[in-house]
Amino acid sequence: MTTNTVISANDLSLTFETNDGPVHALKGVSLNIEKGDFVSFIGPSGCGKTTFLRCMADLEHPTGGTITVNGVSPQEARRARAYGYVFQAAGLYPWRSIGGNIRLPLEIMGYSKAEQDRRIKDVLALVDLAGFEQKFPWQLSGGMQQRASIARALAFDADLLLMDEPFGALDEIVRDHLNEQLLQLWDSTHKTICFVTHSIPEAVYLSTKIVVMSPRPGRITDVIESPLPHERPLDIRDTPEFIEISHRVRDGLRAGHGDDV
Ligand SMILES: Nc1ncnc2c1ncn2[C@@H]1O[C@H](COP(=O)(O)OP(=O)(O)OP(=O)(O)O)[C@@H](O)[C@H]1O
Numbered sequence: 102m103t104t105n106t107v108i109s110a111n112d113l114s115l116t117f118e119t120n121d122g123p124v125h126a127l128k129g130v131s132l133n134i135e136k137g138d139f140v141s142f143i144g145p146s147g148c149g150k151t152t153f154l155r156c157m158a159d160l161e162h163p164t165g166g167t168i169t170v171n172g173v174s175p176q177e178a179r180r181a182r183a184y185g186y187v188f189q190a191a192g193l194y195p196w197r198s199i200g201g202n203i204r205l206p207l208e209i210m211g212y213s214k215a216e217q218d219r220r221i222k223d224v225l226a227l228v229d230l231a232g233f234e235q236k237f238p239w240q241l242s243g244g245m246q247q248r249a250s251i252a253r254a255l256a257f258d259a260d261l262l263l264m265d266e267p268f269g270a271l272d273e274i275v276r277d278h279l280n281e282q283l284l285q286l287w288d289s290t291h292k293t294i295c296f297v298t299h300s301i302p303e304a305v306y307l308s309t310k311i312v313v314m315s316p317r318p319g320r321i322t323d324v325i326e327s328p329l330p331h332e333r334p335l336d337i338r339d340t341p342e343f344i345e346i347s348h349r350v351r352d353g354l355r356a357g358h359g360d361d362v
Pocket residue numbers: 117118119124125126144145146147148149150151152153319
């Protein structure tokens with residue numbers, strides 16, 4: 102662990118006690134994430150991707166091992182508003198405008214009206230939604246709504262962005278576009294991003310580090326440091342390097358899946 106380490110998980114485990122017996126959502130997970138990393142978590146349903154993200158966010162409490170966020174406990178990090186969280190569904194309040202949705206957490210946190218206005222303007226520009234402040238969620242496409250929810254997560258300017266399958270429900274063209282925009286945003290803001298996905302091309306396109314997970318119990322089976330350059334046009338996906346990393350991810354997923362594939 103260095104001064105640049107944002108997430109440090111050490112032998113992390115989380116077992117849910119259910120009526121059907123214990124569910125080992127995470128077992129023996131160790132991982133360091135450094136400042137400015139773009140880390141994707143990929144693995145079959147139930148391998149603990151969301152649970153791991155929720156541990157970082159202090160929304161779940163590990164039953165074994167340790168995890169720190171910016172060198173402190175997840176609880177302290179949450180209180181210091183160390184992260185923004187983007188969920189699979191945009192989750193915007195339909196009765197509030199886009200600006201009103203972004204404003205809500207800022208109001209709760211006690212920012213002045215002028216500061217709220219400034220931040221709303223800034224984050225809408227960052228996600229390419231300048232001018233949409235007065236619109237209501239239903240007036241926006243699915244991709245635009247998801248961008249608005251990213252803007253909301255960016256509004257308090259946390260260095261860490263936790264994204265749980267944010268583009269999973271969108272069609273491929275929209276998703277490609279949002280992937281490009283997200284990379285630009287990451288490049289211009291230097292944030293650390295943890296990103297859950299089921300898509301191999303999405304993971305390989307976006308990440309500096311790809312974490313492959315497997316279920317029963319949820320554990321890490323491979324961590325791939327991407328050799329791809331920082332600058333990534335969409336057609337990088339046709340290059341031999343890209344295809345080679347994709348194969349390695351696929352092999353990792355197969356290995357973790359046993360005979361299920
Ligand atoms: N609150 C809970 N109580 C009991 N079991 C839970 C709870 N939350 C998650 N689980 C179980 O823990 C395991 C890991 O779930 P998790 O949602 O982290 O997986 P995931 O990899 O994110 O799955 P998906 O890709 O489907 O979102 C699953 O078996 C799930 O059913």
